[in-house]
Amino acid sequence: MKTLVIISHPELDESSSQQFLVQSFPESENVTLHHLEKTYPEGKIDKKREQALLKAHDRILFQFPFYWYSSPPLLKHWQDEVLEEHFAFGHRGHHLKGKEFGLVLVIGVGEKEYQTGGQEGFSISELTKPYQAVAKKTGMNYLKPLEIFQFPYMTEDEKMKLLIRYQQWLTIDRPDSLRSREEWMIQELEAIDHQLLNSADSAFVVEKAIELLEDNRMELDELAMHIDQTHQ
Amino acid sequence: MKTLVIISHPELDESSSQQFLVQSFPESENVTLHHLEKTYPEGKIDKKREQALLKAHDRILFQFPFYWYSSPPLLKHWQDEVLEEHFAFGHRGHHLKGKEFGLVLVIGVGEKEYQTGGQEGFSISELTKPYQAVAKKTGMNYLKPLEIFQFPYMTEDEKMKLLIRYQQWLTIDRPDSLRSREEWMIQELEAIDHQLLNSADSAFVVEKAIELLEDNRMELDELAMHIDQTHQ
Secondary structure, three states: OOEEEEEOOOOHHHOHHHHHHHHOOOOOOOEEEEEHHHHOOOOOOOHHHHHHHHHOOOEEEEEEEOHHHOOOHHHHHHHHHHOOEOOOEOOOOOOOOOOEEEEEEEEOOOHHHOOOOOOOOOOHHHHOHHHHHHHHHHOOEEOOOEEEEOHHHOOHHHHHHHHHHHHHHHHOOOOOOHHHHHHHHHHHHHHOOOOOOOOHHHHHHHHHHHHHHHHHHHHHHHHHHHHHHHOO | OOEEEEEOOOOHHHOHHHHHHHHOOOOOOOEEEEEHHHHOOOOOOOHHHHHHHHHOOOEEEEEEEOHHHOOOHHHHHHHHHHOOEOOOEOOOOOOOOOOEEEEEEEEOOOHHHOOOOOOOOOOHHHHOHHHHHHHHHHOOEEOOOEEEEOHHHOOHHHHHHHHHHHHHHHHOOOOOOHHHHHHHHHHHHHOOOOOOOOOHHHHHHHHHHHHHHHHHHHHHHHHHHHHHHHOO
């Protein structure tokens, strides 16, 4: 599976959250980072190039700061130029059909404000309807968004969790499935070069983490089997 | 009441619907037409000027083609620049509070497609949540949008009705109230210069139309009074 991350941010270098995400970007030929403002400083989109990029990937992610409940202007310009009739919709416009489409949103206000009665008054699900409609019109499958609220207030621990979540979002099939996330974690733990771990203790911890994940999975599988039998 | 119509359209001259609206724009010192792409061809917004414009008007309308369920990029850029903290929201950010805010949407697809099961799948009320959230955050009162579906397929009669509706939207208090619309119509009819009417017949028709509207209003008032008494 190949993932294209289209980032739109007018001042990427000055955003601590975007820098954090960009620096944790996995080095893989299956993941492409594409920063629109850097690629097109004059704002003139190369439509054919963008359409070829879309065709070459299976998962399309829009990553942007959620200013005024929408994307920065260049991403909207990109949509208006690239997602044209006969390519993205309409007669023979089937080139995005069946791909996955998702949002990585960096949000300045706290999560609890995005509900009726909260300061913002609307949920993220409500405010992202235009993107859900893009997915519908182009025949793409809309993923649960990755929402990053108030990055500057995150603890180091929360940032580490975000990093893992982000890498999973970019690389694994069905990033919202617990099983996929477990498999990804085991793979990453096994890939650690034990020479690099600074003590026998660390190697031991990694091994134990893998064992624990595998044990958890067996228990979950047994529970699932039990539930299936009960429902027969 | 002073109305500011902020139009965003990358090719205004080539849009028959926008040309129709611009040409039917009422000549009044209380209505200001402001085309962003014409004012800022380089895309560089004069923030202070825009904020002064907003302060000088009571009703703010965004008029744009509803491409990909949102505005053209320049209007989004305008939002990000002009609606800044301490002006539009936050501490001392009360300058838009109590104003009216509305959308004039030009939409290429038919009205019935904007519902669950329709081709677009979402209603205009759902797709405009980001603008409703702008109104909430800035303390403006959100008006019912003026939705113009498939202008090129409209009959002459429908276009005339749209023209009247649009002029009302720009000039009268409470454009969604029947009474306000009637009053506006009587005023317009009375303002017709009878010298310009090409026959005594036309003058007679105008007089009869005024009489009819006034009679209708009396009947409606009687009905309303009757209902009020019934509910006491």
